[in-house]
Amino acid sequence: MSSHTARERILARLHASGTEQTRVPEAPPPPDLSLDRDARIERLATQMTAIRTEVHLVDADRWTDKLKALAREKGWRRLLFGPGSPIGPAIEKAWPSDADGLPERVAYSSQVETFKDDLFEIDAGITSVRGGVADTGAVVLWPTPHEPRLMSLVPPVHVAVLDADTIYNSLSEMMASENWAAGMPTNALLISGPSKTADIEFTLVFGVHGPKELILIIKK
Template sequence: MSARDSILQRLRNRSGGELSVPECDFSVLQRPVSSVAERIEQFQKTIESVHGEVHSCTRDSWVAQLADILSARDARCLLVPGAHEIGRRLRESEQDDLPELLIYDEPIESWQPHLFNNVDASITSTRGGIAETGSLILWPTPDEPRLMSLVPPIHIAVLEASELYATFHEAMQAQIWASGMPTNALLVSGPSKTADIEQTLAYGVHGPKELIVLVIE
């Protein structure tokens, strides 16, 4: 008998039989049915309470709104996905007031100094959002590495209103997370913040100073 089997056998003997897993009751996590408009309102209220910024857009207007947002901040460049529809739309756009568009298409060893010192803003897609906590769900990919959302001073996230869920549990169920997840998943709730120094909350210390969400309705 292996050490593992021996330990399990002792546990069975102590409990008087086979170990059983209790049934899970997730009813406490259920929320009343809400409309998309109600979820957007709750999401915006929650994320803005921690210094996030939300802009409602349409599929035709978001590029122009993005250009205005970046122009107001004097952003010189924007890091975009290489293959994702967001990156393609920006590169093919005739919007002439967009900043220089960059693509994260080389190893981090050669790209790191430029990423940390010269990139003003980045834009990423999202896998959805959570209205209750004002959180964005990001699943990094080779096309959108996690450093795109963690390093530049301004992180802009594009969120489809139809993918805004009431709770984290609802998001996991609707997207069938149990069938497979990436090696790294991110929940982003506002710009970076810390209370390490004298327990005083400070924003933008270890990552983006601004989080701007474009909600596509």
């Protein structure tokens, strides 16, 4: 008996036996949150802290002071930022290039092909954040030419700066409120903590595919 004939006989028996289709009900949508501003901040901070994000809540006009304090405390030597980003001017204003005890400001202002050697010598990268999602505990990054994805992916430490007024109850609320349907980037990112992975023995390891540390500064 040829293999072709045997396969046909097996398939014929399967078809003849019939198969009963089991209908799988659709999962109900998660309940909508309706938290006030303070509760959204607290939920986001709690959720992200639980998965090893270092969260700092600061006055909106003092966030660069907190950044400088963190830089000194952690001993960063080089800090990557985007001069044309929403937070770039504030960093330039508050961060003298010759400030004692502070890391060198490294501006991302050239193509990655000419910058890649310097890129892997960076201690921390800082980016702005599009918004926060309270129900799942995540921040949304919307990469641009001024703040490409590599700024939050390559350095071992990623510092994200979030305006508390842009924390939404849910991702769907954020998408509707900001009218994402009118135009989206090719790469919108939801980040809930530092890079992590687990092997087949369920050993959780941080920093394998990205930053080992995520620091979130929330401007209240």
